[in-house]
Amino acid sequence: MKKIIRSFGLLALLLLAVVFLDIGCVFRHVTGIPCPGCGTTRACIQFLQGHVVDAFYYHPLFWLTVILLVVMVLKDGRMFRSEKANRWFWIVILLMYLSVYLVRMVLLFPDTPPMELNEQAPLWKLWETFRSR
Numbered sequence: 001m002k003k004i005i006r007s008f009g010l011l012a013l014l015l016l017a018v019v020f021l022d023i024g025c026v027f028r029h030v031t032g033i034p035c036p037g038c039g040t041t042r043a044c045i046q047f048l049q050g051h052v053v054d055a056f057y058y059h060p061l062f063w064l065t066v067i068l069l070v071v072m073v074l075k076d077g078r079m080f081r082s083e084k085a086n087r088w089f090w091i092v093i094l095l096m097y098l099s100v101y102l103v104r105m106v107l108l109f110p111d112t113p114p115m116e117l118n119e120q121a122p123l124w125k126l127w128e129t130f131r132s133r
């Protein structure tokens, strides 16, 4: 029980930090490139407002992310009793997210939300400096 409360506490702290810093995705804020999870928050908000099609546009796997977060917190990241089954489960999940990420990068990057480029990000500016020489 203590572990669950601690996990939810860490999640709540992370969410509060993102909201108060108002930087959106930390990965995109630093690198300029959207991460595989970009759009999930907007998708959840759209879903909660009843805009199901918009929710799937912002992130087709938003529903799975919510389920996985609950599984990770409540069941310690273990979906199955078998270690091998758990390993395969997480490999399939990873491949699903990477596949969706690649398709979204090809179709939406660099100027269509939620996969837009952040040209003000420090690592992107550094990249541009080296690339222009």
Ligand SMILES: [Zn+2]
Binding pocket: 025, 026, 027, 028, 034, 035, 036, 037, 038, 039
């Ligand atoms: Zn992101």
